[in-house]
Every structure is written in structure tokens, then in C-alpha cells.
Amino acid sequence: MSHEHVVVIYPHPDDESFGASGTISKYREQDIPVTYLCGTLGEMGRNMGSPTFANRETLSTFRKEELKKACKALDIDYRLLGYRDKTLEFEQREQVAAHLKEILQEIRPTLVITHYPGYAVHPDHDALGAAAIQAVADMEEDVRPELWAQAIATNFEKTLGKPDIIHDVKPYWDKKMAAIETHLSQASGMMSLIKNKPDFNENEELEHLRYERFYRWKLEE
């Protein structure tokens, strides 16, 4: 199915590049607009660059700038949702869902991509994924977009089965690497891994980057 507008909802600057930049590039290649709704500025992250160039006070400024560069590299729009990093799990899900629903009703995407709650490793990922699913469920059926959930936990396929959508991002690998590289404060470890192990087929961590996998979310009626 061809889409008219794709919205990606994740909590941190860099989730879009690591998790979905191949998929995003695929849609951009078809001239389909993509908007990233970024939950926080990732200001509580432990990585401060390598060598270190940020501190706790300046990290949000760097990450905001990195996000801007990444979205420019991917040729997509983005909006900052303005939540605080590492606190999304304490927000009222209903409130976050209402906030997201308002934006989705304005953008009117035909596809929404978010994290799979419970299989997304980080509490912020789980919480925003759950709120995004709630937001879509709360929309009127005639404007409700398709919904894909991305699991990233180790061995998630054992419990969830084979993902419905598997994008081999090899054709978009350079774009994906360029997007990841813009997140300088976060990506240096990953980049050295890639540079040291160019044969990414042999490397599990890179394998995880090469295939972007999603489950089609079935809303309960």
C-alpha cells in the first residue's frame, strides 16, 4: 500500500536514525512526506560524546542540534513534543495520548510508526509507544492511520513471532549511516564498531541495524 504521510513517534533524538532511517529513506525516495514526533531531547543520556564534548547542562542543546541535522539528512520534518527525558513513564498516558492525537489529527498520516510497548528496552520507549497506540485507537475510524510497532528487545521474535514487516535497509545503508553520524554525542561507539567491522552481515549488532522490523498493530475493537 502506498502512503500519503508517515509519522514516526519515538522519545529520543537518535531513535529515528538507529531504528527507522532505512524505512524513512524508502518513503522519502517515493516522495512521501515523513514527520518525526520526538518525545524528549534525550537530555539525561549518559553519553556525552567521545571524546566528551557535552555536560549535563549542555547535552540538550547538542542533542537538539543533532536531531535537526539528522532530520535534514533524512529530508523529513520534525516536531519536539517537549517531554522530559527519562520521565515519560510517569506522565499520564491519557494526557500524552490526547496530545499526540491532536497532532495526528492535524497531520493526518496514513501510517504511524512507534515502539512496541513492553519490547522496547527503555521505559521511555515503552511509555511513548503505549501512548501513541492509545492516540491512534482514540481517533475516528475514518481518519485512523495504519500502525506499526517496533520491538527492539533481545530475542523479541521468540515471544512475538516473525515481524509482519521486515525492511532490509541495505539500499539505504549510506543514508542510515549518515543519519546516525549526525548524532555525534551518541553514535561514536557505534561508528567505531561499524568502521572496525565492515562485514556487517557477520555482526549481530549491525544485523539489528540492517533489518528494520515492525509488527502491524491490531487495535482492539
Ligand SMILES: [Zn+2]
Ligand atoms: Zn531512545
